[in-house]
Amino acid sequence: MKGIKIFTYVISVIFIISLSSWCYGEVELDIAPMEKIEQDALYYTIQGFVGDWWNGSDLYPDPCGWTPIQGVSCDLFNGFWYVTVLNIGPIHDNSLSCAKNLEFRSQLFEFKYLKSLSFFKCFQSQHKHQVTIPDRNWEKLASSMESLEFRSNSGLIGKVPSCFGVLKNLKSLVLLENGLTGEVPQDIGNLIKLKRLVLSGNYFTGHIPNIFSGLKELLIFDLSRNSFYGTLPLSLGNLTSLLKLDLSHNYLEGNLIKEISYLKNLTLLDLRSNRFCGGLTLSLQDMYSLEEMVLSNNAIGGNIMTLKWEKLHNLIILDLSNIGLIGGIPESLSKLKKLRFLGLSDNNLIGNLSPKLSTLDTLNALYVSGNNLSGELNFSMDFYTKMGTHFGALNNPNLCYKVGVMSTSAVPYGVKPCHHEIKLLESNSRTKQLNGYVNKTSHYIASLGFLSYAPNGFWWIFLQEIWIMCLV
Ligand SMILES: *[C@@H]1O[C@H](CO)[C@@H](O)[C@H](O)[C@H]1NC(C)=O
Ligand SMILES: *[C@@H]1O[C@H](CO)[C@@H](O)[C@H](O)[C@H]1NC(C)=O
Ligand SMILES: *[C@@H]1O[C@H](CO)[C@@H](O)[C@H](O)[C@H]1NC(C)=O
Ligand SMILES: *[C@@H]1O[C@H](CO)[C@@H](O)[C@H](O)[C@H]1NC(C)=O
Ligand SMILES: *[C@@H]1O[C@H](CO)[C@@H](O)[C@H](O)[C@H]1NC(C)=O
Ligand SMILES: *[C@@H]1O[C@H](CO)[C@@H](O)[C@H](O)[C@H]1NC(C)=O
Numbered sequence: 001m002k003g004i005k006i007f008t009y010v011i012s013v014i015f016i017i018s019l020s021s022w023c024y025g026e027v028e029l030d031i032a033p034m035e036k037i038e039q040d041a042l043y044y045t046i047q048g049f050v051g052d053w054w055n056g057s058d059l060y061p062d063p064c065g066w067t068p069i070q071g072v073s074c075d076l077f078n079g080f081w082y083v084t085v086l087n088i089g090p091i092h093d094n095s096l097s098c099a100k101n102l103e104f105r106s107q108l109f110e111f112k113y114l115k116s117l118s119f120f121k122c123f124q125s126q127h128k129h130q131v132t133i134p135d136r137n138w139e140k141l142a143s144s145m146e147s148l149e150f151r152s153n154s155g156l157i158g159k160v161p162s163c164f165g166v167l168k169n170l171k172s173l174v175l176l177e178n179g180l181t182g183e184v185p186q187d188i189g190n191l192i193k194l195k196r197l198v199l200s201g202n203y204f205t206g207h208i209p210n211i212f213s214g215l216k217e218l219l220i221f222d223l224s225r226n227s228f229y230g231t232l233p234l235s236l237g238n239l240t241s242l243l244k245l246d247l248s249h250n251y252l253e254g255n256l257i258k259e260i261s262y263l264k265n266l267t268l269l270d271l272r273s274n275r276f277c278g279g280l281t282l283s284l285q286d287m288y289s290l291e292e293m294v295l296s297n298n299a300i301g302g303n304i305m306t307l308k309w310e311k312l313h314n315l316i317i318l319d320l321s322n323i324g325l326i327g328g329i330p331e332s333l334s335k336l337k338k339l340r341f342l343g344l345s346d347n348n349l350i351g352n353l354s355p356k357l358s359t360l361d362t363l364n365a366l367y368v369s370g371n372n373l374s375g376e377l378n379f380s381m382d383f384y385t386k387m388g389t390h391f392g393a394l395n396n397p398n399l400c401y402k403v404g405v406m407s408t409s410a411v412p413y414g415v416k417p418c419h420h421e422i423k424l425l426e427s428n429s430r431t432k433q434l435n436g437y438v439n440k441t442s443h444y445i446a447s448l449g450f451l452s453y454a455p456n457g458f459w460w461i462f463l464q465e466i467w468i469m470c471l472v
């Protein structure tokens with residue numbers, strides 16, 4: 001049996017090999033030519049990045065033909081092959097990988113139909129051999145170029161050349177996680193066909209330029225993780241197609257301008273970790289499409305009650321942690337039926353936490369730690385069980401959970417039990433009270449994974465402190 005199997009296998013392999021060499025032959029016959037200048041452009045350009053040792057000799061002589069170079073795609077124009085896509089860097093195992101002393105060669109700008117150029121983990125040397133983006137010749141690629149990307153090139157430094165502004169057909173400009181510095185050139189505002197502009201994770205600085213009134217087709221705009229400062233430019237409000245706006249992790253300041261709310265199709269607004277102030281702008285409540293609103297770690301301030309939160313009925317993620325909010329937690333939040341994440345930690349919120357929030361079926365994270373909430377938490381045991389560690393209510397000194405309804409496995413972390421029962425006891429037996437409390441507390445501690453016994457030394461003092469805290 002085994003012998004027959006192997007025999008069949010060998011036969012089919014031979015068949016496949018001969019079939020493919022037959023096809024190969026067919027293609028070779030009507031292979032399209034490539035202009036010398038285009039082919040040289042390709043080889044010299046690649047050598048510039050990969051090293052002079054590379055000459056393609058082990059490849060099929062036509063780089064666009066049967067065995068194309070990994071990362072290179074071509075198209076036929078008037079019967080000739082032209083390079084349309086050039087991806088440099090280790091995207092696949094057999095991709096061209098970059099040399100240490102690499103350079104942009106002038107031949108890069110001789111491609112006639114280059115649509116898409118990308119560099120991934122290519123310019124890597126941090127100190128020895130840093131490279132800047134050429135600041136000339138881009139106009140030669142202007143009629144064809146639609147996508148230009150530099151991703152994860154820590155050794156790519158210097159400024160964004162202002163002549164990028166000539167690339168009028170650019171739909172995607174991605175400069176993600178490189179070592180780029182300086183300001184964003186005003187000329188970027190000329191790129192009116194842009195759909196994606198990502199400058200995230202560099203060392204860009206200066207103001208966000210007020211250049212966006214023409215970028216009507218922009219869908220994704222990401223300046224996160226840079227050092228931009230100053231206020232938001234009003235022309236952000238002209239980006240009416242925008243779906244995602246991420247300005248997080250910069251030093252931006254000033255008000256949340258009402259112009260942001262003109263972005264009626266926006267689904268993501270991420271402004272976390274900046275220095276915004278001036279309160280929650282009322283018009284934020286009109287951004288009906290928003291699915292994620294992340295404003296955490298700012299100095300925004302103001303009263304959380306000012307917005308009609310129920311209007312933002314598409315919200316899935318709402319993070320208002322650590323932005324200096326005052327007021328009570330609005331009941332209207334419990335009308336956001338798609339909400340999965342609600343972060344309200346580290347504000348100055350007061351009052352009760354309405355058990356209505358537990359009626360949100362989708363909610364699977366609720367953080368209210370570090371406020372001044374008070375009263376009893378009236379959530380059901382099921383709710384705590386469902387949320388697990390995704391319910392956070394620590395550091396609200398006047399908040400407690402109802403002991404009666406609680407199984408020891410489901411107590412909210414860091415919240416003390418309400419002590420109604422203890423209060424009802426006559427105060428003639430301190431030990432009795434303490435015992436009662438110790439019994440509950442040890443359950444609580446056990447559920448956190450701590451030792452539940454050892455009523456001496458550290459734990460004893462700890463328990464006494466809790467007990468005293470509860471009586472005040
Ligand atoms: C490519 O390089 C090999 C050795 O690395 C050399 O033998 C061959 O002649 C070169 N071919 C071309 C076209 O330069
Ligand atoms: C940009 O928006 C402002 C209002 O915010 C408007 O007056 C102006 O006409 C818009 N510009 C363009 C080019 O649409
Ligand atoms: C907003 O989205 C809707 C529905 O997807 C679309 O019809 C409309 O054109 C978009 N608005 C803009 C300004 O792109
Ligand atoms: C929790 O329940 C108690 C009585 O069971 C009630 O007095 C209190 O108002 C409730 N708190 C909230 C926030 O609903
Ligand atoms: C917390 O709220 C209580 C009233 O519930 C108030 O007496 C107290 O001063 C507040 N504490 C802080 C730090 O704001
Ligand atoms: C505390 O628990 C022990 C057993 O673990 C029990 O004997 C004792 O009566 C309890 N004390 C109170 C006040 O419930």
